[in-house]
Amino acid sequence: MEYLLHILILICIYIILAVSLNLLVGYTGILSIAHAAFYGVGAYVAALMALRLETPFLLNLVLALIAAGAFGAIVGIPSLRLRDDYFIIATFAFQIIIFSILNNLVSFTGGPLGLPGIPQLEIFGLTISTHIEFLILACVLAALVYRTASRIVKSPFGRLLKAIREDEVFTQAAGRNVASAKVKVFIISASLASIAGVIYATYITYIDPTSFTLMESIFIISIVIIGGAANLKGSILGAAFLVALPELLRFIGLPSSVAANVRQILYGAMLVIMMMWRPQGFLGEYAFGKNSGDRSQKAEVRTNRGNDA
Amino acid sequence: MMLKVSNLNKNFDGVVALKDFSLELKEKEIIGLIGPNGAGKTTFFNVLSGFVKPESGKIIYRGKDITNSGSHNIVFEGISRTFQDLRLIRQILVIENILLSFNHTNGENIYNIMFNQRSWKKIEEQDKQKAFELLEYAGIKDKANDLANDLSYGQQKLLSLICCLAADAKLLLLDEPIAGINPEMREKILNIISELPLKGKSAIIIEHDMDFIERICSRVIFMDMGEKISEGTPSEVRNDPKVIEAYLE
Numbered sequence: 001m002e003y004l005l006h007i008l009i010l011i012c013i014y015i016i017l018a019v020s021l022n023l024l025v026g027y028t029g030i031l032s033i034a035h036a037a038f039y040g041v042g043a044y045v046a047a048l049m050a051l052r053l054e055t056p057f058l059l060n061l062v063l064a065l066i067a068a069g070a071f072g073a074i075v076g077i078p079s080l081r082l083r084d085d086y087f088i089i090a091t092f093a094f095q096i097i098i099f100s101i102l103n104n105l106v107s108f109t110g111g112p113l114g115l116p117g118i119p120q121l122e123i124f125g126l127t128i129s130t131h132i133e134f135l136i137l138a139c140v141l142a143a144l145v146y147r148t149a150s151r152i153v154k155s156p157f158g159r160l161l162k163a164i165r166e167d168e169v170f171t172q173a174a175g176r177n178v179a180s181a182k183v184k185v186f187i188i189s190a191s192l193a194s195i196a197g198v199i200y201a202t203y204i205t206y207i208d209p210t211s212f213t214l215m216e217s218i219f220i221i222s223i224v225i226i227g228g229a230a231n232l233k234g235s236i237l238g239a240a241f242l243v244a245l246p247e248l249l250r251f252i253g254l255p256s257s258v259a260a261n262v263r264q265i266l267y268g269a270m271l272v273i274m275m276m277w278r279p280q281g282f283l284g285e286y287a288f289g290k291n292s293g294d295r296s297q298k299a300e301v302r303t304n305r306g307n308d309a
Numbered sequence: 310m311m312l313k314v315s316n317l318n319k320n321f322d323g324v325v326a327l328k329d330f331s332l333e334l335k336e337k338e339i340i341g342l343i344g345p346n347g348a349g350k351t352t353f354f355n356v357l358s359g360f361v362k363p364e365s366g367k368i369i370y371r372g373k374d375i376t377n378s379g380s381h382n383i384v385f386e387g388i389s390r391t392f393q394d395l396r397l398i399r400q401i402l403v404i405e406n407i408l409l410s411f412n413h414t415n416g417e418n419i420y421n422i423m424f425n426q427r428s429w430k431k432i433e434e435q436d437k438q439k440a441f442e443l444l445e446y447a448g449i450k451d452k453a454n455d456l457a458n459d460l461s462y463g464q465q466k467l468l469s470l471i472c473c474l475a476a477d478a479k480l481l482l483l484d485e486p487i488a489g490i491n492p493e494m495r496e497k498i499l500n501i502i503s504e505l506p507l508k509g510k511s512a513i514i515i516e517h518d519m520d521f522i523e524r525i526c527s528r529v530i531f532m533d534m535g536e537k538i539s540e541g542t543p544s545e546v547r548n549d550p551k552v553i554e555a556y557l558e
Contacts, residue, residue, distance in 0.1 A: 155417070156408070156433060157417040160417050163409050172360070174410045176409070177381045178381075184419060
């Protein structure tokens with residue numbers, strides 16, 4: 001039973017990560033591979049505050065949101081000026097930098113040993129310690145994140161994001177500030193991701209840098225793409241599917257050394273299969289990377305502008 | 310004078326796109342911009358709409374210098390444009406394309422979305438109403454909830470014109486509004502454009518179809534190699550020896 005609850009809590013955490021990344025990848029069409037870094041920022045801020053200053057959970061949560069949002073602005077403002085591929089490289093760099101800081105700033109983050117013994121969680125005098133209580137907390141926060149994201153995508157701002165994804169030049173010609181909208185959604189996405197980190201840190205009570213690597217970012221991207229880009233329900237389905245799938249492997253009775261590798265093979269194979277036969281994912285309406293027609297048009301304008309430099 | 314453009318210069322890697330190009334436009338006037346391919350017509354639009362910065366020259370729109378304004382600010386000043394290669398947001402609905410063109414951005418403010426829905430929900434409803442009216446005016450109301458991608462080429466051109474109307478611009482820059490579309494749609498678009506002055510709007514139109522230009526433009530400017538070669542009524546320009554020479558070359 002506890003095992004099942006544990007899986008459900010993990011699914012909630014990944015729902016938060018996938019939904020927040022979907023705003024960026026699915027709706028705005030910009031691929032970031034730094035999502036695990038923001039997840040890590042959330043986890044470390046919450047853990048450090050709880051350990052060193054013994055601040056209450058809700059304050060930690062707010063501080064994590066602000067910290068991740070600030071990092072989002074620092075990374076987003078300069079790098080969102082870059083176009084597609086270069087932006088991905090910029091987020092890649094950020095991902096590596098955050099990992100290196102967590103791994104090497106031993107006096108502060110504990111380095112590779114991580115931060116053990118994160119104190120028990122209390123909200124308004126209520127102690128949250130059992131699995132079921134954690135599941136409720138995770139569900140509530142996941143629901144809040146989902147609600148926030150769905151409000152955003154259904155609003156005129158969501159329309160603006162889709163417009164940017166489809167054609168930046170038209171969006172500019174419609175009188176919209178494309179650069180500022182991109183920065184805003186990047187900051188929102190980063191902030192929301194940090195919530196997952198806060199839950200993870202307080203739930204597991206121990207964090208170390210290996211939970212927030214590039215592989216983790218790619219796993220989150222897989223959830224978004226397999227579940228369906230530009231569809232928030234797809235992210236829920238994708239998170240449930242990709243988190244539960246490897247757990248099923250345990251019951252086949254593979255030795256754990258093999259199972260770990262099979263897991264990676266499975267993710268890779270899933271991504272390839274989906275890209276070939278269903279690039280829009282289970283529920284998505286937008287096939288990531290498939291709007292080659294628009295891309296070439298964009299490229300044209302870019303060369304025009306390039307000449308002008 | 311509504312628009313006063315003086316001495317614009319622009320080069321692309323040594324190729325002259327605009328050379329001392331000047332132009333004046335009165336309120337409620339429609340003028341045609343003609344010339345061979347590569348004459349700098351579209352570059353002029355790009356400069357005027359803020360997508361490309363000129364090397365020198367000045368653009369005064371309604372007494373305000375907009376030479377170095379960003380493209381999104383220029384739209385809010387009241388200048389809206391269409392694109393020759395037909396830019397529409399194909400994977401979103403027809404109606405959403407129009408809604409995006411309205412100059413209301415309350416609903417794009419994150420704070421308003423999360424905590425103050427009242428500040429934009431009503432405007433959004435009114436915009437929707439107006440968008441349907443515009444679609445009805447254009448005769449494609451039944452397509453409102455289709456993807457823009459599913460419209461025919463002519464309907465897409467029509468839609469991009471409608472988007473300019475939604476922006477409530479006072480000056481429309483139309484880049485080849487009727488190139489490559491059927492005669493029926495051509496009449497429809499011609500009607501909409503010819504009604505612009507009645508609505509207090511002006512337009513500059515790039516078009517190769519001289520018959521179309523003669524029917525709606527009171528004044529025509531002929532450009533070649535980035536320069537203004539000739540200016541006057543359509544028949545004056547058509548019979549200008551310099552124009553004939555440029556076309557024969």
